[in-house]
Amino acid sequence: SQQGEEDPQALSIQEGENATMNCSYKTSINNLQWYRQNSGRGLVHLILIRSNEREKHSGRLRVTLDTSKKSSSLLITASRAADTASYFCATEHRGSTLGRLYFGRGTQLTVWP
Amino acid sequence: SQTIHQWPATLVQPVGSPLSLECTVEGTSNPNLYWYRQAAGRGLQLLFYSVGIGQISSEVPQNLSASRPQDRQFILSSKKLLLSDSGFYLCAWSSGFGGADTEAFFGQGTRLTVV
Numbered sequence: 001s002q003q004g005e006e007d008p009q010a011l012s013i014q015e016g017e018n019a020t021m022n023c024s025y026k027t028s029i030n031n032l033q034w035y036r037q038n039s040g041r042g043l044v045h046l047i048l049i050r051s052n053e054r055e056k057h058s059g060r061l062r063v064t065l066d067t068s069k070k071s072s073s074l075l076i077t078a079s080r081a082a083d084t085a086s087y088f089c090a091t092e093h094r095g096s097t098l099g100r101l102y103f104g105r106g107t108q109l110t111v112w113p
Numbered sequence: 114s115q116t117i118h119q120w121p122a123t124l125v126q127p128v129g130s131p132l133s134l135e136c137t138v139e140g141t142s143n144p145n146l147y148w149y150r151q152a153a154g155r156g157l158q159l160l161f162y163s164v165g166i167g168q169i170s171s172e173v174p175q176n177l178s179a180s181r182p183q184d185r186q187f188i189l190s191s192k193k194l195l196l197s198d199s200g201f202y203l204c205a206w207s208s209g210f211g212g213a214d215t216e217a218f219f220g221q222g223t224r225l226t227v228v
Contacts, residue, residue: 030214035217040224042205042219043205045217048214088156100162101159
């Protein structure tokens, strides 16, 4: 499969704790993106990290990328109940149609108040 | 600003009936357009993508077809629905001018139940 794979499949934490989700992929990429999906809704883009970048921040989000290990992590600091959602990584493969994304199966994050 | 509209939000159709889901994008031109399907608890499977009017690429063989009659309109169709066509269908667009490193913007999805 060319999809990314998120780990863990489900994560349950208390408000204020940090949440870390991981993503592994199998091929060379142009970039890796993280998306969020509230139950029954469309996906919302969170952050994009290019293949020549190692770390990126956006608000409470921190993304790392290790192309040698073909893996990425998404850290949400000081989580809130409103962060409860599914989180997906998606990769744009080098040599593939530009804009074509390969999605993983997602991590279901539950943040308890 | 750009917006994407997808309808209907939910749909219950009998087996063997036709299907037409519509997606339109506003505020941009020449977008790349995508139809995804998401099974319960699973990731997104790309069904079709289009880089221009009348240009459709299919990712997987299936009972569905797609058309792009206008620059910002993308339609997902079936002549006869199967039970296995049930799922959550998402339309998305990305910039056709951005080259690599462009994000995708998703519609709110259509929950299709074939009975």
